[in-house]
Amino acid sequence: MVTPLSAWPWQNLGAYKYLLYGPLLAQAVYSRIYGDGSMDKSTWCLHLISLWSIRYSLFSLFNSFSNMLFINGARRINRAGVDFNQIDHEWEWDNFLILQALMASMAYYTFPSLEGLPVWNMGGLITALMLHCGVAEPLYYWVHRGFHGQYMFENYHSLHHQSAVPQPATAGNATFLEHLVLTAIMGVPILGPCLLWRNGSLVMIYCYIITFDVLRCLGHFNVEVIPHQLFEAVPFLRYLLYTPTYHSLHHTEMDTNYCLFMPLYDAIGNTLNANSWGLHKKISSQSGYLERVADFVFLAHVVDLSSSMHAPFVWRSFASMPFSMRLFQIPFLPLTFGVMLAMWAWAKTFKVSFYNLRGRFHQTWVVPRFGFQYFLPFAAEGINKQIEEAILKADRLGVKVISLAALNKNEALNGGGTLFVNKHQDLRVRVVHGNTLTAAVILNDLPKDVKEVFLTGATSKLGRAIALYLCRKNVRVLMLTLSTERFQKIQREATLDCQSYLVQVTKYQAARNCKTWIVGKWITPREQSWAPAGTHFHQFVVPPILTFRRDCTYGDLAAMRLPADVQGLGSCEYTMDRGVVHACHAGGVVHSLEGWTHHEVGAIDVDRIDIVWEAALKHGLKPVSIKN
Known part of the structure; x- marks a missing residue:
């Protein structure tokens, strides 16, 4: 049975929950057309919609910056990665924005004095500040401590603490009751000046709410951005403003640091964590906390442009799903x-994601070049x-293995990585193209009883390895190539008893009776038409056919x-499903886990295909074969 007020009233609506803003928008349009243009319903509703837009953008920007590893990697507080479970857990983090917009709309109809608020009143800002420091802060402190009682924590507050790594989205991830209480606390510094002191203003409302959100994001930021020198210069300031480090301790040692934004009340309530300032100085100075x-x-x-938005520091929710072009982009x-x-x-590479596997730290770096540039000679x-x-x-x-993705190891560009290995022969890092495992994945996806295959891209690095491997298994390989010289060069690499299984063909018509196609070069629908019904197209071509x-x-x-024990993985690799990576990426992972000390560049060593495949399976990597 669900605990009362723990679930959100619209939790089953999904994305349709945003339709709850419809009445506000309709009221704004209707009143603007038929109203008198004063501070009436239309203006109030427009302000609510504007505030929602600003607040949503603010949280999104903080979320983005907190995931920019190439900027703030050294100052992260919790070194773990944000995984898929946490992202899903916080998927509806913005529910509180809807709640507060609806409650603000109700307040307008409940309190007539809110109508006709001036744009500016300095007295209202001062009053709001005093009410926040003197009423909202201690009220939140004691309510927060109450939510850490056994019953309240188990039934309500534990949801918030289930997020292992604090993120700005974590600030909004709480139960319905918690946000009802928080909204009421926020309302004190807003409604007080408007209803009691009569010195409220629109600027006061905007400033208070936006500042409140900024500080909430700051506390859950997981990146220390406040310099310790500030507190050393003005010691008492540390009791007036918390830091990301300060609030992170509340998530690791939950009986401390309960304050809203002001540690003063933790000091008064004797719940201030003794490590707060020392840890803050350690992280903000990067002393002993190098990445x-x-x-x-x-x-x-x-x-391409659209896929460049599929990064954790752009939209982490979007990045956590397989990429596809969406209208909102x-x-x-x-x-x-x-x-x-x-x-x-x-022109610098930048870090975009990381994960831990078997105690080894894996990172993804991105070369700031787009796909089409790789085909420009200049x-x-x-x-x-x-x-x-x-x-x-x-x-x-001191990285042990670096694996090159797709176009970064293009044969025409750098010979599959040989350019760098030959130029820098004293490299300690092992350079890996990962194509050996790519070949192994394709070969092990073929039917066990296959007798004949049709191979396009037959003289490429992968095509050559696949052809040589299959001919050893007495599989007839129809190699599509116009270059007799390149075909014969590959054929001569096979043993004499296997050479007859390699057959050069120059037209797609030659495969009209072959139901197993291995596509290494992009083929048009017309060229596909030569395949007989029931053909399966295996492929290693980018983009897919x-x-x-x-x-x-x-x-x-x-x-x-x-493997299932991977930790901290929270983004999908391009169009791949969660937890799935391209075979060349997996090849580098295996190289690292095995501790191999050789470079894997240039031509694929056919003798190592089975070795690499067995090593991958040994370490818990599993083949993925999804057929449409």
């Missing part, structure tokens, strides 16, 4: 284009320079699911 060096780095790149594309230009000017030198700088940075930091044939099935790009 942990990653054991493994996956060097990714941006695909369209208005932000011009802004994203501007950010893209800034990224090019900055951009190749600049891209290779950025990749090289990232490898050298990883080497200086169009699912044109309804009488055929299509495999996804080669990928593997990370």
